[in-house]
Amino acid sequence: MKTLNRKIAPVFNPIKQISMLPAAFKVLNNGLSCYTLTQTGSGICKIEWVFNAGYVYQQKPLIAYFTNQLLECGTATKSNAEFNEAMDNFGSFLELQCDQDIAVITLYALKKYIEPSIRLVHEMLQAPTFSETELERFRNQHLQDYKIQSQKVHTQARRLFLKSYFGEAHPMRHL
Known part of the structure; x- marks a missing residue:
C-alpha cells in the first residue's frame, strides 16, 4: 500500500x-411560483418550501428558530410520535432550517409516496400544535x-459588530 507524502501538495487540476x-x-394553479429539476432514475423527490420567515422577522432571539423546529412536533390530529411514524412509514423525512431572512422546509420522499408526504407537510403547516410539553422539552x-x-468570543463579536453596523432598531442586529 502506497503512503501519502503530506509534504508534497497534490496536483492542481482546474x-x-x-x-x-x-x-x-x-407558476402553479394556486399562483405560487416554483422551480423544478428533473433527474430520472433516482426514485426520490426533494421539495423545498422557502418562506420569508427568518431571524430578521423575530421580535426576540430564538423565536424564528423555535417556531421552525417545533413545526414537526405534532399537528391537530397527530402527536409528535404519530407524525414522525407517518413520515417514517412513507420513507420520508424533513429538514427544517432557519436563516437570516428565510425559513426552509425540505421534504425528501420516495416518488411513490410523494403525495401523502406532501399532505403531511400541509397538515404540519396548517395545523401545528406547538404543544406546551414539546415547547418546554x-x-x-x-x-x-x-x-x-x-x-463565546466570536458570538459576542458578531453581535456587537451587527449591532454597531445596523443600529439598535434594525432587525438584523439579532443575527
Whole structure:
C-alpha cells in the first residue's frame, strides 16, 4: 500500500466544465411560483418550501428558530410520535432550517409516496400544535446550548459588530 507524502501538495487540476441540471420555472394553479429539476432514475423527490420567515422577522432571539423546529412536533390530529411514524412509514423525512431572512422546509420522499408526504407537510403547516410539553422539552434542550454559544468570543463579536453596523432598531442586529 502506497503512503501519502503530506509534504508534497497534490496536483492542481482546474475545473473545465460544470454540468448542472436545467431548472424549469412554473407558476402553479394556486399562483405560487416554483422551480423544478428533473433527474430520472433516482426514485426520490426533494421539495423545498422557502418562506420569508427568518431571524430578521423575530421580535426576540430564538423565536424564528423555535417556531421552525417545533413545526414537526405534532399537528391537530397527530402527536409528535404519530407524525414522525407517518413520515417514517412513507420513507420520508424533513429538514427544517432557519436563516437570516428565510425559513426552509425540505421534504425528501420516495416518488411513490410523494403525495401523502406532501399532505403531511400541509397538515404540519396548517395545523401545528406547538404543544406546551414539546415547547418546554425543546427549550430545555436548546437553552443551555444557546447560553454556551452566547459566551463565546466570536458570538459576542458578531453581535456587537451587527449591532454597531445596523443600529439598535434594525432587525438584523439579532443575527
